[in-house]
Amino acid sequence: MKKRWICLFVENQIGVLTKIAGLFSSKAYNIDSITVGETEDQTISRMTIGLTSDDQTFEQVKKQLNRSVEVIKVVDYTEIPTHMKEILFVKISSCNREDKEEIFRIANVFGCTVTDYDKNTVLLECTQTEGKNNDIIRLLQSCFPNRIEVVRGGNVAIEAVSRKDNS
Amino acid sequence: MKMNGAQLFVKALKEEGVDTLFAYPGGTAIDMFDALYGVEGIDVVLPRHEQALVHEADGYARSTGKVGVCLVTSGPGATNLVTGIATANYDSVPLVCFTGQVPTYLIGNDAFQEVDIVGIVRSICKYAVTVRDRKDLGRIIKEAFYIARTGKPGPVLVDIPKDIQLEMGSDEYPSTVSIRGYKPSEGVHVGQVRRAMAMLGKAKHPVFLIGGGVNISHAQKELQELAERTGVPVITTIMGKGAIATNHPLYIGNIGIHGNYASNKAISECDVLFSIGTRFNDRITGKISEFAKKAKIIHVDIDSASISRNIVVDIPIVADAKTAIQTMLENITKPEIGDWVKEILEWKAAYPIQMENYKGMTPEKIIRKINELFPSSIVVTDVGQNQLWTTQYLELDQNRQLLTSGGLGTMGYGFPAAIGAKLGNPDKDVICISGDGGMQMNIQEMATAVALELPVIICVLNNGYLGNVRQWQEMFLDGRYSSTCLKYRRRCGRDCADPDKCCPPYTPDYVKLAESYDAKGIRVTKLEGIEAAFQEARSNQAGPTLIEFIIEREANVLPIVPGGKALSDMIMDC
Numbered sequence: 001m002k003k004r005w006i007c008l009f010v011e012n013q014i015g016v017l018t019k020i021a022g023l024f025s026s027k028a029y030n031i032d033s034i035t036v037g038e039t040e041d042q043t044i045s046r047m048t049i050g051l052t053s054d055d056q057t058f059e060q061v062k063k064q065l066n067r068s069v070e071v072i073k074v075v076d077y078t079e080i081p082t083h084m085k086e087i088l089f090v091k092i093s094s095c096n097r098e099d100k101e102e103i104f105r106i107a108n109v110f111g112c113t114v115t116d117y118d119k120n121t122v123l124l125e126c127t128q129t130e131g132k133n134n135d136i137i138r139l140l141q142s143c144f145p146n147r148i149e150v151v152r153g154g155n156v157a158i159e160a161v162s163r164k165d166n167s
Numbered sequence: 168m169k170m171n172g173a174q175l176f177v178k179a180l181k182e183e184g185v186d187t188l189f190a191y192p193g194g195t196a197i198d199m200f201d202a203l204y205g206v207e208g209i210d211v212v213l214p215r216h217e218q219a220l221v222h223e224a225d226g227y228a229r230s231t232g233k234v235g236v237c238l239v240t241s242g243p244g245a246t247n248l249v250t251g252i253a254t255a256n257y258d259s260v261p262l263v264c265f266t267g268q269v270p271t272y273l274i275g276n277d278a279f280q281e282v283d284i285v286g287i288v289r290s291i292c293k294y295a296v297t298v299r300d301r302k303d304l305g306r307i308i309k310e311a312f313y314i315a316r317t318g319k320p321g322p323v324l325v326d327i328p329k330d331i332q333l334e335m336g337s338d339e340y341p342s343t344v345s346i347r348g349y350k351p352s353e354g355v356h357v358g359q360v361r362r363a364m365a366m367l368g369k370a371k372h373p374v375f376l377i378g379g380g381v382n383i384s385h386a387q388k389e390l391q392e393l394a395e396r397t398g399v400p401v402i403t404t405i406m407g408k409g410a411i412a413t414n415h416p417l418y419i420g421n422i423g424i425h426g427n428y429a430s431n432k433a434i435s436e437c438d439v440l441f442s443i444g445t446r447f448n449d450r451i452t453g454k455i456s457e458f459a460k461k462a463k464i465i466h467v468d469i470d471s472a473s474i475s476r477n478i479v480v481d482i483p484i485v486a487d488a489k490t491a492i493q494t495m496l497e498n499i500t501k502p503e504i505g506d507w508v509k510e511i512l513e514w515k516a517a518y519p520i521q522m523e524n525y526k527g528m529t530p531e532k533i534i535r536k537i538n539e540l541f542p543s544s545i546v547v548t549d550v551g552q553n554q555l556w557t558t559q560y561l562e563l564d565q566n567r568q569l570l571t572s573g574g575l576g577t578m579g580y581g582f583p584a585a586i587g588a589k590l591g592n593p594d595k596d597v598i599c600i601s602g603d604g605g606m607q608m609n610i611q612e613m614a615t616a617v618a619l620e621l622p623v624i625i626c627v628l629n630n631g632y633l634g635n636v637r638q639w640q641e642m643f644l645d646g647r648y649s650s651t652c653l654k655y656r657r658r659c660g661r662d663c664a665d666p667d668k669c670c671p672p673y674t675p676d677y678v679k680l681a682e683s684y685d686a687k688g689i690r691v692t693k694l695e696g697i698e699a700a701f702q703e704a705r706s707n708q709a710g711p712t713l714i715e716f717i718i719e720r721e722a723n724v725l726p727i728v729p730g731g732k733a734l735s736d737m738i739m740d741c
Contacts, residue, residue: 011348014299019289026290056475063472069294069314072348 003032004058005077005084005157008047011070012038019070020047029053029061033130035154044072048084048157050130081160087153088126088133092144095120102143110136130155172304172332173202175340176265179308180209182340185236187590189224191217193240194280195267198332200238212590212619215611217244219583221251222609225260226584229570230545231591232385234315237264242280245326246287250577252322253291257574258406259383261320263311270330271299285326293321301334306341313344318351319470320383352469355486360494363441363465363482368500370439372507373399376422379406379573380444380469386489387411387565390443393492396499400508402430404445406573409563419511420520423451424728424737425555428518431726431734433511434459439502443467444488447477448574457733467491518726518739520559525722528694530628533716534560536697537598537626540705542566544596545588549581549605552634555724557600579608582625586612589621596624596705603629603653603715606677613684616711624704625713630720631673638723642741643730681713692717 010016017036024031032050039046053061058078065074077084092103103122107114112126126136133152140148170178176199180188187210192200203211214220217239224235235255239245245266255262269278274297285295294314298304304327311323367373381390390410394401394417401411402419411418420427422434434440440462445451452458458478466473466480467488474483484491522531534557537546546561547570548554554571563569570588572580585599606627616623637651648663654670655663681688687707691700691714704712726737 014297015285015289018286022289056479060472060476067470067472069346069349 001052001054003078004051004053005082005155006047006049006051006062006065007075007077007157008049008065008071009039009073010045010047011072012043012045013070016045016070019068020065023064023068024051024061027060027064029057033154035156037156048077048155050155077157077159081163081165082157083160084129084155084157085127086130086133086155088128088136089115089151090124090126090137090140091121091149092124092140093121093147093149095122095144095147099144106136106139106143112136168338169335170338171198171202171335172298172301172327173198175304175336175338176308176327176332177202177206177209178338179305179340180236183234183308183312185209185234187212187227188236188238189214189220189227189587190238191220191240191244193242193244193267195269195329196238196240196244197267198329199265199267199327210590212615214583214586214615216609217247218250218579219609219612219615221248221262221264222254222577222580222583223587223590223612223615224262224264225251225255225580226547226570226587227591228255228260228262228587229258229584230568230588233591234261234263234312235587237262239264240267240280241269241284242282244280245284246282248284248324249287249291250575250579252288252324254572254575254577254580255322256291256293258379258572259320260322261315262322263308263315264322264324266324266326267332268297268326268328271328272330274328285324288324293319293323295324295326297326298328298331301331301336304331305337305339309341309344310346314346314349318349352471352485352487353490355484355490355494357494357498359482359484360491361498363484364495364498364500366463366465366482367397367399367439367441368502370502371504372437373439373441373502373504374419374433374437375399375401376404376434376440376442376445377401377407377410378404378443378445380467380488381407381410381492383444384487384489386492389489389492389496391415393495396496397501398504398508399441399502400433400511402433404448404451404573405558405571407445408558409567409569412564413562414564417508419515421558422734424453425559425724425726426734427515427520427559428726428737428739429511429515431728431737432514435461435733435735437462439463439465441465443491444469446470446473449477452477453728453734453736454732457735520726522722524740525719528691528697528716528718529722530556530718531560532694533626533628533697533718534600536701538562540698540701541596541598544568544598545570545585545592547571547581547585547588547597547599549599549601550576550578551602551605552630552638552722552724553581553600553602553605553628555635556628559724578605581605583609583612583615585623585625586616586619586621589623590619599623599625601625601627602634603627603631603673603677604633607675610680613681613686613711613713617685620710622708623711624701625711627677627713627715628718629673629677629715630718630722631670632720634722635724637721638727641721641723642727642738677713677715681711686710687712689714690717691715
């Protein structure tokens, strides 16, 4: 079992997201994350799909996606150099002065932005890799248990321009 | 010139060469029916139920090679298509199903007879789409026919809202198709074919395993040449049966859980398994880890997703069966296989498929009589024991064709599919072989067959049971006949006290039932009556004839490979 990434170009039409999601569920493949958005061509949507699977299942996933009429192109992003980021918002509530200072330090070290705050609450915005966002959530959870609210945007990925190996 | 959507729909049918339309009217389809009124060249067939309607289109498509076309209304009209669409999808049958839909401005309002049919059929068809703009209508219909019949054929659904049917627009129907996400594979990788032929050339115990793909691509002639030039024996799946004449000296039989001994044994013993157009369904393979354990496997299939899904393959070839076989013929090799064919034929002779343990009028005798009396015919089965016996005993060649619901196994398929086959092939004898269970599932089509004056011969093999399930209950569940007796009445009590001794009379009386529809009904209870009944049926060209054969109640389909077991673990007798 291994983490995989697929970049999928599909027709930008009603029902296509359901079709793709339904294809995964009907074949009992599990999606870890999926993001969708319009591309520079309004008739095409682009999806970034993360999943964990063995080699054989992953081959099937790619073939099944490819045979769908609505799918224009399937690109395997697992082994090629890409830039991949996920947006994460974390709201920390009931903060005192010391808490706020600690949050600002964390933001500084982890490269997050303090997007908004008021007297007791701080909102952090992090645009990082999925793994780094996991680390930030874990840290904030341990520093401020039961006081954080998390929303994650899922990953978007694009092929690297200069890098030729996947390091 | 301008025309409304419904008129463009009719124009599209004509441009696509549709000569038969299976159609059931309703509120949101009424304008398309109006546009069809009086149109020359399209035979609009009115079935008595939409499920039967799709099976009829399916039988028409399988037997003619053309696209089967359906038209129904929204809501229940559309949902009644579901089983038939799934049936066609599993067996790669080209259908285009048009459904009426509530007007676009009502979609999502829970309007009368509104269902999201595209959402419902998404996972059981090749493509489904709602037309949301009148200007897309012509293109979408063109694409629907193209997608249905190309590549691996399959059902396509086009949902047309009522306001689109009525909206005026261009009368243009496109002549070309370009779909950026759909490029059916053409040609074949010649290097892979050469590698495969080299592997075959070195084999000592090779076999060809032929699936339905060879029949769909009409590669029977090429396959026969391939078998003869290589000398390699041919085994088929149920869907592949008939790809080579069943009396050909190199034909061994069907494999699978009801395959014959020699075929299953040969698959278990072979060193190269050259398979064409099969997806290695579980009914074919038995226990996967034991399947063709000694063999290198070559797999030709038009659908790349079928390759290395169930069985890991050594040489994959993505191609249409006919193209692949033609390329194989250009790169022919002939392996040195010694007495391999003789050995298999000895197994075949030692363990023939037969029903000698049963006395009197067995299904074997009935089907062998069909072999004798109807050399040029289309035989359509329902699902269950009737189907399995037919696939075991029916002889096929280029003049006799078999239609059966192999993938989905849909009871109720046989009779309507036979009607569709007869409509497409008026000059052929069409014989439906059904059980007493499946016959009831679309019995209302008697009215359709009578109305259309179709001389279809319907054989009901009546054993008073849902026989296939009963057989499993007998063999694997200690004879606990849970909900399988069709003679049951409440007075019998929960447990059957004495099977077949004091049973209530069977219901319905099939002869009277046929007569009530103004069809001919014949009951046959003895071996000697089979031929006379068929002759009488054949002489009735005015409409359908139902022949009810009262067969042994607890006859079994043998051999059988129990669920989860290897092909070599088949039970020959019980």
